[in-house]
Amino acid sequence: MAENSSKKQHYTEEGYQALVNEYEYLKNVRRQEVKDALANARSYGDLSENSEYDEAKDEQAKVEGRINELDELIKNAIVVKEAEADESVISVGAHVHVYDETFEEELEYNIVGSNEANAFIGNISDQSPIGSQLIGHREGDEVEVTVPDGSILKLKVLEVKRTKAAGAEN
DSSP states (O other), X not given: OHHHHTSOEEXXXXXXXXXXXXXXXXXXXXXXHHHHHHHHHHTTSOGGGOHHHHHHHHHHHHHHHHXXXXXXXXXXXXXXXXXXXXXXXXXXXXXXXXXXXXXXXXXXXXXXXXXXXXXXXXXXXXXXXXXXXXXXXXXXXEEEEEOTTSXXXXXXXXXXXXXXXXXXXX
16 A cells, blocks of 8 residues: 555545545544553553453554555645636546436546545546546547456536536535
């Protein structure tokens, strides 16, 4: 993961704020909870046979590892400002309505940074095959995307909105 975290990553404003929130929670709340659990486990005596202590040490390592990871992600984040984005061009933060000519169906995607991607809710990464090919296109453009299995999808961009605007209207 270290290789990936040292690279600049795009985030929507909401995705970046979620990183900051998790970082602050882990640093200011969870770290203290783990510290308290360690102190409590130490009070049970012999640490060599103390499973509570071992569990608390493992949790401490996980929390500290995640804090370090989030610190790197935040330092290397490129936040796409909704207010400054060209609403007619697909970029990170865009809500895109496309017609898939290959499968004859309409699809909707939110283009997000790779750490925010979640295909189950329609959030696709700007670095995914579809996301990367849609970036820079506008309504009316036709885009061919080679997907991992080697097949080619033909997509027609029907509409481009900013994700905040899309959420506000629905």
